[in-house]
Amino acid sequence: MSAIIGTSVQEAIHWLASGQPVALPTETVYGLAAPLDDVSCIKKIYALKQRPANNPLIVHVLGIEQLQQVAEVSPLAEKLVQHFWPGPLTLVLKRKEIVPDIVTAGQTTVAVRSPQNPLFREVIRTLGQPLVAPSANKFQHISPTSAQQVSQDMGDVLNYILNGGPCQFGLESTILSLLNNSPTLLRPGPISKEQLQDFLSMAIKDRDSAIHEDKPLLSPGLYKKHYSPKTPLYWIEKLESYQPTEAYRSIFEQNSAHVFLMPPNRTLQASEFVLSPQGDLQEAAAHLFSMLQHLDMLGFQSIWIEKAPNVGIGRAINDRLSRAAHFKV
Numbered sequence: 001m002s003a004i005i006g007t008s009v010q011e012a013i014h015w016l017a018s019g020q021p022v023a024l025p026t027e028t029v030y031g032l033a034a035p036l037d038d039v040s041c042i043k044k045i046y047a048l049k050q051r052p053a054n055n056p057l058i059v060h061v062l063g064i065e066q067l068q069q070v071a072e073v074s075p076l077a078e079k080l081v082q083h084f085w086p087g088p089l090t091l092v093l094k095r096k097e098i099v100p101d102i103v104t105a106g107q108t109t110v111a112v113r114s115p116q117n118p119l120f121r122e123v124i125r126t127l128g129q130p131l132v133a134p135s136a137n138k139f140q141h142i143s144p145t146s147a148q149q150v151s152q153d154m155g156d157v158l159n160y161i162l163n164g165g166p167c168q169f170g171l172e173s174t175i176l177s178l179l180n181n182s183p184t185l186l187r188p189g190p191i192s193k194e195q196l197q198d199f200l201s202m203a204i205k206d207r208d209s210a211i212h213e214d215k216p217l218l219s220p221g222l223y224k225k226h227y228s229p230k231t232p233l234y235w236i237e238k239l240e241s242y243q244p245t246e247a248y249r250s251i252f253e254q255n256s257a258h259v260f261l262m263p264p265n266r267t268l269q270a271s272e273f274v275l276s277p278q279g280d281l282q283e284a285a286a287h288l289f290s291m292l293q294h295l296d297m298l299g300f301q302s303i304w305i306e307k308a309p310n311v312g313i314g315r316a317i318n319d320r321l322s323r324a325a326h327f328k329v
Contacts, residue, residue: 003158005147009122012162016127021045023136023150024123025164027116028088028173028190029143029289030150031060031133032158033123036070039100042132046102048157050139054216055223056105057132058090058173059112062124070099070130071110076200077178083199085114086121088169088190092177092219103132105216113173119164135172136161140226142324145170145290152293170286171316175219176204187221188316190285226323227289229296231257234304235325240264242304248329251302257295259305261317271300285313288320 003023004011012022016033019041024033032049034041036059046053061067064081071093073081080091095110104110112130115121124131135143136150136158144150147163155161174189176196184205185193197204211222234251236242239260244252258272262279275284275291295303305321308314322328 003151003155003161005151005161005163007163009119009126009162011160012123013126015160016041016123016131019044020159021048023144023147023154023158023161024120024131024133025117025147025162025167026060026120026133027168028171029145029167030136030147030161031120031131032136032154033060033120033131033133035127036099036103036130036132039102042100042102045132045134048154049134049137051134052139053102054105054214055220056107056111056217057103057134058220059099059103059110059130060120060124060133061112061114061130062086062121063114066124066130067112067114070096071112072096074178074181076181076183079200080176080178080196081114084191086116087114088116088173089113090173090175090187090189090219092175092179092186094179107216107218109179109218111175111219116168117164119162123162134220140223140228142227142229142289142292142296143172144293145286149290149293166286166290168286169282170289171313171320172221174316175221177207177218186219188313188319190313190316192312193315194312224323227292227320228324228326229292229303231296231300232302232326233292233321233324234302234327234329235307235321236304236329237307239304239306252304255300256302256304257298257300259291259295259303261306261308281308281313281317284308285317288317292324
């Protein structure tokens with residue numbers, strides 16, 4: 001079987017109504033979708049992705065009305081929804097009974113967001129119910145930001161990929177827990193911690209760094225190893241000033257790709273790449289996963305990539321790189 005890549009929303013809906021997951025575009029990354037009420041289809045998502053059962057899914061809704069169907073909505077949640085939805089902000093709230101246990105890893109909480117992408121929203125609207133949709137890749141692989149990348153990783157196990165072009169943000173959504181009215185950042189993303197604090201006029205806590213991967217996780221994106229290319233990835237402070245020690249010199253110099261965040265003040269070599277030609281962190285974030293996908297196919301023995309400033313969306317870039325890296329130098 002080889003997945004069809006097409007632009008028909010009706011074809012995507014046909015497969016979903018037939019109990020088969022499909023890949024759909026969002027503004028963050030491509031998602032592997034199933035209707036919320038189809039437990040059999042949701043089980044197929046876990047099987048196709050080889051995703052551990054303790055890793056919950058995000059429920060995607062049109063807006064506040066569907067959110068109220070699946071979760072307890074506090075005044076704080078409603079305030080955030082009115083400002084940031086639809087958009088790349090996921091809220092962790094107390095769930096309602098309508099949400100199947102398989103979606104929440106058996107917990108009393110649920111992660112919910114409202115996607116911006118008009119194709120994804122049309123699918124929700126036509127089906128008349130929320131969708132679950134983790135990233136459309138095998139577990140711990142790089143998240144796809146184009147239909148072609150979905151096909152490369154999962155084309156042999158899917159029937160249909162709805163092509164919506166490249167994703168706008170290229171990184172998964174920000175995840176904010178609102179349990180006990182105590183905002184806690186579980187996963188940084190396109191909406192930054194600074195934006196949330198400025199809007200709420202209150203401090204956002206960082207999550208506890210101790211994650212027990214053998215127990216149900218509060219949200220997706222918490223595994224220590226994730227988003228990883230096949231090529232060994234080395235994550236370093238700054239490429240231009242890096243002086244490799246004897247232990248790393250041969251790896252750094254022999255058939256290695258070097259990825260700059262911004263253009264260096266010199267001509268690039270053939271094995272050097274830039275995430276943001278414009279010197280913009282938003283652009284760097286949007287190109288990150290597609291760059292790693294591209295370099296994975298070029299036959300390099302290693303990839304060396306530098307850290308971002310740990311502010312704004314740079315915090316999300318560093319979060320993904322810290323999980324993708326085989327080595328932190």
